[in-house]
Amino acid sequence: MAELSDIETYLSKCAIGDRDAFAALYSATSAKLFGICLRVLGNRAEAEDALQDVFVKIWHNADRYQVNGLSPMTWLITVARNLAIDKLRARKTARGAGLDEAEELPSAAPGPEALAVAASDRVQIVACMAELEPDKSDAVRRAYLEGETYQELAERYGVPLNTVRTWLRRSLIKLKECLSR
Amino acid sequence: MTDDDDTEDEITLAAEYALGLLTSGEAVAFEDVLSVDPEMRDHYAQWAASLTTLTDEIDPVEPPAHLQAQITETLFGPVEAKPSLLARLGIFGPVLGGLVAAVLVLVVLSQTNFLKDGGPTYVAEIAAEDASLLVTARFDPTEGTLQMSREAGTPLAGRSQELWLIVGENPPISLGVWPDGQAQAALAISADVAALLPDGVLAISDEPLGGSPTGQPTGAILGAGAVTLL
Known part of the structure; x- marks a missing residue:
């Protein structure tokens, strides 16, 4: 695995159109990002599609990454996760969700400007998740790794949508308090 | 609130x-x-x-191997199957020109009776498309040297010219830096490198004074020519 600083260098070279740097970035990060796509989507064909979109997006947005001084791995992982979740949701919608439901579907991945992350802010979340009640941390995990919506979480836990929203928000505040300690 | x-x-x-x-x-x-x-x-x-x-x-x-090529094609368009370094340098034209010109060199060298016994002799004409550089090269197997003569194209002020041997997809091999201020040069070639000459292309690049700091061409390729058997 390449060092973090290598990845930063590859990205800044991608931003000025360096295809060799793009190839190096691919070698260094594709296995990690493919693993994420595969975990989210659960099948290879879709994960391959997603990974292709991920690297196309990385190439096109590498310049904005540089301007914003983002944490490289957080940005790359977020791009991969968001695109994989988009695909997963598109699949769910295609499988017969009505228009009404589709309107309530969360938006696509945040734009690249929104993905500003400082490396120093990278904090282990796992320990703090353990401080939440199991079903609360489970819900956060499902939202992040499986793209589950409030609606889906409400159905899963058998509670009204507003209830799940309220308790998830409370859990997020707790989580934040722990992460800030 | x-x-x-x-x-x-x-x-x-x-x-x-x-x-x-x-x-x-x-x-x-x-x-x-x-x-x-x-x-x-x-x-x-x-x-x-x-x-x-x-x-x-x-x-x-690990994603499947074909995916990277697919992504590259999506982004950069179809590529000819693995373009060689030569193609990427855009010097295919001069190479072909070199092949034609080599015939000329052969005649010149025969007439001046450069030939000695001791193994195959190879020649190349390293030329720029616009004739801004013209160098004839002849490998002398008995001496193990590449005899070079520059007809046109002196180095820029404060720069050196470096001679490279390129074989297929492999990184260029430096054969040496052209001695400052000389029109003729003899570069010693090891037996290993000499064995690669028949399949190679000779190229000259513009480098910082004293030659490439990286061991690979860093400046413009000034000219190139295929090596042919004399």
Whole structure:
């Protein structure tokens, strides 16, 4: 695995159109990002599609990454996760969700400007998740790794949508308090 | 509402956005705030950084080999199957020209009776398309030297010219830096490198004084020519 600083260098070279740097970035990060796509989507064909979109997006947005001084791995992982979740949701919608439901579907991945992350802010979340009640941390995990919506979480836990929203928000505040300690 | 409540609302909103829990309308509104509110940006950034660590538990999986080529093609268009270094340098034209010119060199060399016994003799004419550089090269197997004569194209002030042997897809091999201020040069060639000559292309590049600092061409390729058997 390449060092973090290598990845930063590859990205800044991608931003000025360096295809060799793009190839190096691919070698260094594709296995990690493919693993994420595969975990989210659960099948290879879709994960391959997603990974292709991920690297196309990385190439096109590498310049904005540089301007914003983002944490490289957080940005790359977020791009991969968001695109994989988009695909997963598109699949769910295609499988017969009505228009009404589709309107309530969360938006696509945040734009690249929104993905500003400082490396120093990278904090282990796992320990703090353990401080939440199991079903609360489970819900956060499902939202992040499986793209589950409030609606889906409400159905899963058998509670009204507003209830799940309220308790998830409370859990997020707790989580934040722990992460800030 | 107190300031604390405000902050808590911002924190949860940023988290919901990072998790993808907002509806599209809410997300667009949030992005508007994000673009103007550094504090909100901070909240979001921290969430994104924290949440990505949830992927630490996911094992890397090597994607199938064909995918990289597919991505490259999507981004950069179809490429001829693995363009050679020569093609990438755009010196295929001069190479072909070199083949034709080599016939000329052969005649010249025969007439001046350069030939000695001791193994195959190879020649090349290293030429720029616009004739700004013209160098004839002849490998002398008995001496193990490459005899070079520059007809045109002296180095730029404060620069050197370096001679390279390129074989297929392999990185260019430096054969040496042209001695300063000389029109003729004899470069010693090891037996290993001499064995590669028949399949190779000779090229001359513009380099910093004293030659490439990296061991690979760093400046413009001034000319190239295929090596042919005399």
